[in-house]
Amino acid sequence: xxxxxxxxxxxxxxxxxxxxxxxxxxxxxxxxxxxxxxxxxxxxxxxxxxxxxxxxxxxxxxxxxxxxxxxxxxxxxxxxxxxxxxxxxxxxxxxxxxxxxxxxxxxxxxxxxxxxxxxxxxxxxxxxxxxxxxxxxxxxxxxxxxxxxxxxxxxxxxxxxxx
Amino acid sequence: xxxxxxxxxxxxxxxxxxxxxxxxxxxxxxxxxxxxxxxxxxxxxxxxxxxxxxxxxxxxxxxxxxxxxxxxxxxxxxxxxxxxxxxxxxxxxxxxxxxxxxxxxxxxxxxxxxxxxxxxxxxxxxxxxxxxxxxxxxxxxxxxxxxxxxxxxxxxxxxxxxx
Numbered sequence: 001x002x003x004x005x006x007x008x009x010x011x012x013x014x015x016x017x018x019x020x021x022x023x024x025x026x027x028x029x030x031x032x033x034x035x036x037x038x039x040x041x042x043x044x045x046x047x048x049x050x051x052x053x054x055x056x057x058x059x060x061x062x063x064x065x066x067x068x069x070x071x072x073x074x075x076x077x078x079x080x081x082x083x084x085x086x087x088x089x090x091x092x093x094x095x096x097x098x099x100x101x102x103x104x105x106x107x108x109x110x111x112x113x114x115x116x117x118x119x120x121x122x123x124x125x126x127x128x129x130x131x132x133x134x135x136x137x138x139x140x141x142x143x144x145x146x147x148x149x150x151x152x153x154x155x156x157x158x159x160x161x162x163x
Numbered sequence: 164x165x166x167x168x169x170x171x172x173x174x175x176x177x178x179x180x181x182x183x184x185x186x187x188x189x190x191x192x193x194x195x196x197x198x199x200x201x202x203x204x205x206x207x208x209x210x211x212x213x214x215x216x217x218x219x220x221x222x223x224x225x226x227x228x229x230x231x232x233x234x235x236x237x238x239x240x241x242x243x244x245x246x247x248x249x250x251x252x253x254x255x256x257x258x259x260x261x262x263x264x265x266x267x268x269x270x271x272x273x274x275x276x277x278x279x280x281x282x283x284x285x286x287x288x289x290x291x292x293x294x295x296x297x298x299x300x301x302x303x304x305x306x307x308x309x310x311x312x313x314x315x316x317x318x319x320x321x322x323x324x325x326x
Contacts, residue, residue: 029301050220057213057259096220107300138192
């Protein structure tokens with residue numbers, strides 16, 4: 001497989017349509033800029049917040065809104081995430097946030113990964129606005145509204161090799 | 164919103180169909196067992212591997228196969244993940260693996276999060292088998308085959324409140 005890949009010549013189209021494990025054939029990754037990444041994120045309703053819990057990697061699917069370049073989520077889970085961001089003067093805890101839209105058959109689509117500081121939203125007007133826009137998936141008595149300020153955004157589009 | 168939630172009585176159906184931000188109405192989370200979780204994972208072709216890179220949370224979408232209760236991925240990225248698992252005698256590095264199928268409009272569906280040890284696959288027969296089953300999304304000259312042995316599985320199905 002590695003040998004096969006090494007023999008490929010850049011710029012030459014290779015059709016792998018005979019490969020049942022990869023019906024879409026070869027594809028390539030196109031890096032997207034910050035603006036396009038946030039536009040794609042804003043166009044979907046949910047993603048996954050990634051954080052560290054008890055020194056282990058943790059991930060939870062949540063819904064989100066993009067507001068002024070920040071990602072805003074409401075979370076019931078991830079108490080570890082919120083406990084850090086509740087302390088005044090704390091710059092926040094670093095989390096990652098991921099959303100994607102990848103076709104299960106062709107694996108064409110896009111993926112956006114944001115890394116940034118997560119902080120509790122405490123302003124009452126902001127809270128009211130976000131709570132109206134973001135309905136939690138499951139009713140619980142306690143939830144937190146968290147803003148993630150992107151420091152680094154890595155976004156790619158997976159397109160057919162021939163495009 | 165919290166007040167509204169607190170007034171809900173367990174076991175009583177609440178219809179929120181008038182809420183344009185939540186067209187599916189209330190839903191509830193049903194915990195799934197390990198068997199069902201691995202069955203769901205095996206039924207989809209990709210997920211997201213979550214690991215720690217330079218002390219920061221990192222996540223990459225990848226495709227997978229489920230084999231004998233383990234999750235097997237091929238990855239070009241995540242050199243941090245692989246460098247740890249290459250050392251002999253190393254129990255592996257702890258990662259999380261997530262897959263979900265959540266309806267963008269209703270937010271009904273399922274989510275599976277596996278936490279476990281990631282180790283390089285080095286057996287030539289296993290490598291050949293996994294390489295045939297798992298085609299990387301983008302052709303590169305280098306990739307690693309990694310096996311994640313689940314230690315903990317958290318899986319939920321999001322169903323309508325009335326089910």
